Amino acid sequence: MSDGSDFRVTLLGTGVPIPTPDRFGPCALVEAGDQKILVDAGRGATIRLFQLKIPIGRIDVQLITHYHSDHVACLPDVWLTGWLASHFGTRTKPYRVIGPTGAKRLMGNLELAYADDIKIRHADEKFPLSGIATDVTEFDADGPVYEKNGLKVIAFEVDHGDVIKPCYGYRFEYGGRVAVLSSDTRYNQNVIKHGAGANLLVHEVASARPELMKEAYVQRIIAHHTVPYDCGRVFTQTQPKLAAYTHLVLVASNTVPPPTVADIVAETRKTYEGPLEVGEDLMSFEIGSTVIVKRLMP
Numbered sequence: 001m002s003d004g005s006d007f008r009v010t011l012l013g014t015g016v017p018i019p020t021p022d023r024f025g026p027c028a029l030v031e032a033g034d035q036k037i038l039v040d041a042g043r044g045a046t047i048r049l050f051q052l053k054i055p056i057g058r059i060d061v062q063l064i065t066h067y068h069s070d071h072v073a074c075l076p077d078v079w080l081t082g083w084l085a086s087h088f089g090t091r092t093k094p095y096r097v098i099g100p101t102g103a104k105r106l107m108g109n110l111e112l113a114y115a116d117d118i119k120i121r122h123a124d125e126k127f128p129l130s131g132i133a134t135d136v137t138e139f140d141a142d143g144p145v146y147e148k149n150g151l152k153v154i155a156f157e158v159d160h161g162d163v164i165k166p167c168y169g170y171r172f173e174y175g176g177r178v179a180v181l182s183s184d185t186r187y188n189q190n191v192i193k194h195g196a197g198a199n200l201l202v203h204e205v206a207s208a209r210p211e212l213m214k215e216a217y218v219q220r221i222i223a224h225h226t227v228p229y230d231c232g233r234v235f236t237q238t239q240p241k242l243a244a245y246t247h248l249v250l251v252a253s254n255t256v257p258p259p260t261v262a263d264i265v266a267e268t269r270k271t272y273e274g275p276l277e278v279g280e281d282l283m284s285f286e287i288g289s290t291v292i293v294k295r296l297m298p
């Protein structure tokens with residue numbers, strides 16, 4: 001079995017719409033062999049790739065989980081900056097996007113929105129149009145969405161709320177190992193089904209202090225996500241070699257502070273006793289016979 005350095009998940013952004021510098025918008029990088037897959041592109045994704053010294057144009061596939069703006073806010077930046085000829089860009093082939101229904105409309109509208117930039121850079125800096133073209137695949141059901149060089153990616157629908165559809169998580173299979181990313185979801189049986197046997201299960205989490213839970217808008221936010229107690233139930237039922245949190249929805253107000261990471265862990269421990277990490281930006285997981293956690297944030 002490999003030491004895991006050939007199959008790695010790095011959390012580029014573990015945040016939510018809150019514009020904090022500590023946790024950038026939702027984004028994860030999955031590396032399998034020489035392939036690099038970006039899952040969502042939340043605020044700051046390009047900055048994190050630059051910190052990792054990975055040219056933005058080096059991304060082979062952009063996956064999208066759903067169309068909440070915080071998950072796709074940096075998509076135009078990944079697409080456009082990845083086209084620049086400088087060392088941090090370098091893409092000369094089309095930007096490959098795979099997502100649930102809506103991906104074609106999003107990319108088509110971005111092409112309209114940025115048409116002037118594309119025209120100018122092509123005429124002025126002579127960047128090839130092949131590097132700014134898009135190659136978009138949509139899907140509308142559970143199943144494989146990508147397969148290449150031993151990497152298989154399976155999309156599975158999750159439950160992010162009655163009107164927040166479509167929304168999908170992803171399961172990555174590579175060399176007999178499995179990493180699963182839940183996307184945004186409530187407690188959901190499909191995550192348990194597709195998370196079964198995972199070496200790494202990365203799950204979202206949301207929490208608010210009891211005094212804030214009286215507010216209707218807070219109840220609405222929490223109802224779209226999974227509280228730590230229920231995340232623990234998911235982990236106990238899937239038994240991953242390592243469970244990790246990302247997308248920390250820590251609800252606060254002007255007067256009520258957010259729950260702490262320790263609060264979230266304590267709640268999780270009521271229903272789950274196994275290995276658990278609370279994700280941080282630039283935390284990486286090397287998936288071998290064990291999962292090795294590395295923190296890259298300076």
Ligand SMILES: [Zn+2]
Binds near residue numbers: 066
């Ligand atoms: Zn969402």
Ligand SMILES: [Zn+2]
Binds near residue numbers: 016068070071184247
């Ligand atoms: Zn979200």
